[in-house]
Amino acid sequence: MDSLKKVQQIAQSYYSRKDVQKAIFEFCQNRETIPRYNMEAFGKRPDMLDYPSDVFNYTKKGATSFHCSEELWQDPLKISTDMTLEQYCEIRSGWDFLIDIDSKYLDYSKIAARLIIDFLKHNGVNNVGIKFSGSKGFHLIIPWKAFPKMVTETETKNMFPEWPRLIAAYINESIADKLTEKILSISDSEKLEERGDMFEVIYNPTGEQAQVQKISRYVCRNCRTEVLKTLNKQPKKTLRCHVCNYDMDKKEEREIYFAVSNEDNSQKNPNNFIRKKTAKNLIDSVDIILVASRHLFRAPYSLHEKTALASIVLEPEEIENFNPLNAHHLKVIVKDFMPDCEEGEARELLLHALDWARRENKDIEKKKKFTGQSIDVKNLTIKEEMFPDCIKKILQGIKQDGRKRALFVLLAFFKSLEFPQDYIDEKIEEWNKKNYQPLKTGYIKSQESWFGKNKILPPNCDKPFYKSIGIRCTCQGVKNPINYTIREAMRAKGKTNKTSKTGKTGKFSNPGKFKKDIKNTKT
Numbered sequence: 001m002d003s004l005k006k007v008q009q010i011a012q013s014y015y016s017r018k019d020v021q022k023a024i025f026e027f028c029q030n031r032e033t034i035p036r037y038n039m040e041a042f043g044k045r046p047d048m049l050d051y052p053s054d055v056f057n058y059t060k061k062g063a064t065s066f067h068c069s070e071e072l073w074q075d076p077l078k079i080s081t082d083m084t085l086e087q088y089c090e091i092r093s094g095w096d097f098l099i100d101i102d103s104k105y106l107d108y109s110k111i112a113a114r115l116i117i118d119f120l121k122h123n124g125v126n127n128v129g130i131k132f133s134g135s136k137g138f139h140l141i142i143p144w145k146a147f148p149k150m151v152t153e154t155e156t157k158n159m160f161p162e163w164p165r166l167i168a169a170y171i172n173e174s175i176a177d178k179l180t181e182k183i184l185s186i187s188d189s190e191k192l193e194e195r196g197d198m199f200e201v202i203y204n205p206t207g208e209q210a211q212v213q214k215i216s217r218y219v220c221r222n223c224r225t226e227v228l229k230t231l232n233k234q235p236k237k238t239l240r241c242h243v244c245n246y247d248m249d250k251k252e253e254r255e256i257y258f259a260v261s262n263e264d265n266s267q268k269n270p271n272n273f274i275r276k277k278t279a280k281n282l283i284d285s286v287d288i289i290l291v292a293s294r295h296l297f298r299a300p301y302s303l304h305e306k307t308a309l310a311s312i313v314l315e316p317e318e319i320e321n322f323n324p325l326n327a328h329h330l331k332v333i334v335k336d337f338m339p340d341c342e343e344g345e346a347r348e349l350l351l352h353a354l355d356w357a358r359r360e361n362k363d364i365e366k367k368k369k370f371t372g373q374s375i376d377v378k379n380l381t382i383k384e385e386m387f388p389d390c391i392k393k394i395l396q397g398i399k400q401d402g403r404k405r406a407l408f409v410l411l412a413f414f415k416s417l418e419f420p421q422d423y424i425d426e427k428i429e430e431w432n433k434k435n436y437q438p439l440k441t442g443y444i445k446s447q448e449s450w451f452g453k454n455k456i457l458p459p460n461c462d463k464p465f466y467k468s469i470g471i472r473c474t475c476q477g478v479k480n481p482i483n484y485t486i487r488e489a490m491r492a493k494g495k496t497n498k499t500s501k502t503g504k505t506g507k508f509s510n511p512g513k514f515k516k517d518i519k520n521t522k523t
Contacts, residue, residue, distance in 0.1 A: 004038055006308040007064045010329050014303065014310070015059040018052070019334040023301045025052040027337055028068045030093065032076040034296060035063035039305045042067070042296075046079040065303050067296035071095045071160060072144060079294070081442035088293070089158040094144035097164050097346070098297060099171070102137040106324065109137045111182045113319050115175045116140060124348040127341035130319065132327050134304025134311040138319070139297065143338055146346035151354070161293055163350065170353035203259035204272045210257040217253075222246035300337040303329065313337045382417065386488035388481040390466055390473040395427065397434025402469030406431075407439065409465070409481075411451045412458040416482050424448075457482055 014020065028049050035043040035058040043063070049055065055066065072094040073079065079091070099116060103109040113130065117140070120128055129141040147156055156163065201210040218227045220241035227248065229239070239248040257273045298304065298311050309327040313335040325331075387395075391413055394406045410431065414424045428448075432438045459465040460480050461473040475484040 004305055007303055007305050011059050011064050014329045015056050020301050021052040021055040023334045024055050024066055024299050025049050027300050030072045032069040034067050036065045037062045038064050046076050048076040064305055066299040068299045069296055070098050082440040092157055094157045095160045096144050097142040099140040106136045108183055110319050112179055113138045115178055117316055119175055125346050127339040129337045129339045131300050131311050131313045131337050134309050135307055142346050143341050146341040148344050148347045166357045167353040170356045201257055202274050204274050208259055210273055212255050212257055215254055215256055217251050218248040219251050220246050220248050380489040382489050386485050388475045388484040390471050391481055393471050395431050399436050400470055403435050403439050405469050409458045412456050413481055415451045416457050
């Protein structure tokens with residue numbers, strides 16, 4: 001029987017149990033709690049459970065599972081996407097630290113769970129809640145009660161998700177070698193090596209995992225001009241030669257490694273990359289992605305749609321011999337997922353994680369701020385003084401109608417130049433405060449998300465777009481604000497005295513070719 005149909009059939013019978021309703025309800029107190037309907041859709045947000053019977057009432061409407069937040073709220077119904085970070089902090093009363101162990105294989109998850117529990121005990125945390133995820137992993141929880149409410153002069157409740165992320169990274173880093181050793185000891189090394197699961201490439205100077213990029217060499221069929229291209233996927237159309245406009249053929253493709261923190265220099269020093277034996281590709285022992293604002297996880301005793309198994313609570317000694325069949329809905333015995341911890345017992349763990357973050361130069365501030373005076377983009381150094389007059393005027397704030405159109409211009413401008421996200425976030429936040437009336441945070445986030453998936457240039461300077469928001473665009477000698485900034489950056493670098501064969505000054509005279517030209521220049 002299909003698992004989804006099976007869950008639908010057993011859901012009403014299973015969730016009608018009073019002990020299951022009570023277990024879900026009591027754990028979800030002061031949490032944002034949302035029903036899910038057959039893996040197709042979640043319920044409205046924000047939402048919460050008012051009574052244990054709400055669990056069964058949602059089930060009668062088609063709910064098959066329940067998901068709740070790591071964050072604890074004074075009133076979950078007051079949450080709004082329009083809130084600022086400060087407003088979230090005002091209504092947040094705390095957070096639990098949740099560890100999500102996920103793997104292709106349950107045996108690997110068991111190893112990771114055991115190592116993490118031992119590591120936590122070594123750091124003074126003796127009381128940890130454990131539950132089966134419902135599939136091939138486990139959830140471990142350290143209650144809010146276990147954490148200090150203040151560290152120096154910082155309120156711990158306001159440092160979500162920053163501090164939980166640091167703790168997760170600290171745990172992950174600390175158990176990595178032992179995890180690899182134990183997984184490889186029970187695995188077929190030859191098969192793992194064939195699949196490429198045994199190794200990762202490390203940039204030795206920083207220890208970070210290297211990124212891979214494919215470089216293709218194209219040759220023109222007519223004039224034999226050669227071009228190197230970095231393409232993440234095969235282009236839909238045949239590449240044309242920029243000299244004679246003939247078709248180009250791909251002659252060679254190779255992979256290069258680079259470090260995100262030092263992309264340009266790392267590519268010039270391939271000897272800095274080493275292959276390291278690891279089990280990282282086999283298991284995400286600590287899922288940092290789960291540590292995110294308003295992220296939801298499966299509530300204890302909620303069913304899993306893919307397996308029709310329940311997310312049951314376990315004791316530490318039950319992990320090694322755990323069999324997923326024990327999570328069958330007819331075998332469920334209800335226990336409390338939240339451990340009876342001591343006040344502040346996770347203080348040592350938090351302080352060790354913060355010390356580790358400082359040593360490793362990790363981000364420990366509540367919000368990352370851009371502090372540089374200039375931005376290096378594709379071998380060019382761009383300063384704000386190089387922005388065109390229209391962008392500078394928009395950044396001074398919109399005093400009349402046109403905020404959304406101005407936001408469109410700014411995001412298109414910043415994203416086209418591939419500015420770092422922390423810079424964009426800071427500039428947009430500063431700009432929004434200067435407007436005659438700030439835009440809602442939810443709208444700005446939705447626009448940033450759209451621009452993250454869609455690349456588009458800002459409107460050309462001769463378009464009435466700018467005039468409609470009270471801005472006069474005076475970018476002299478160029479068609480687009482992007483061209484103006486690139487021209488100024490090129491002048492600063494001493495490369496604008498060259499004239500192309502077409503008679504146009506500057507390599508970036510065509511805004512539509514900006515990204516392509518930048519990559520060619522870099523190569």
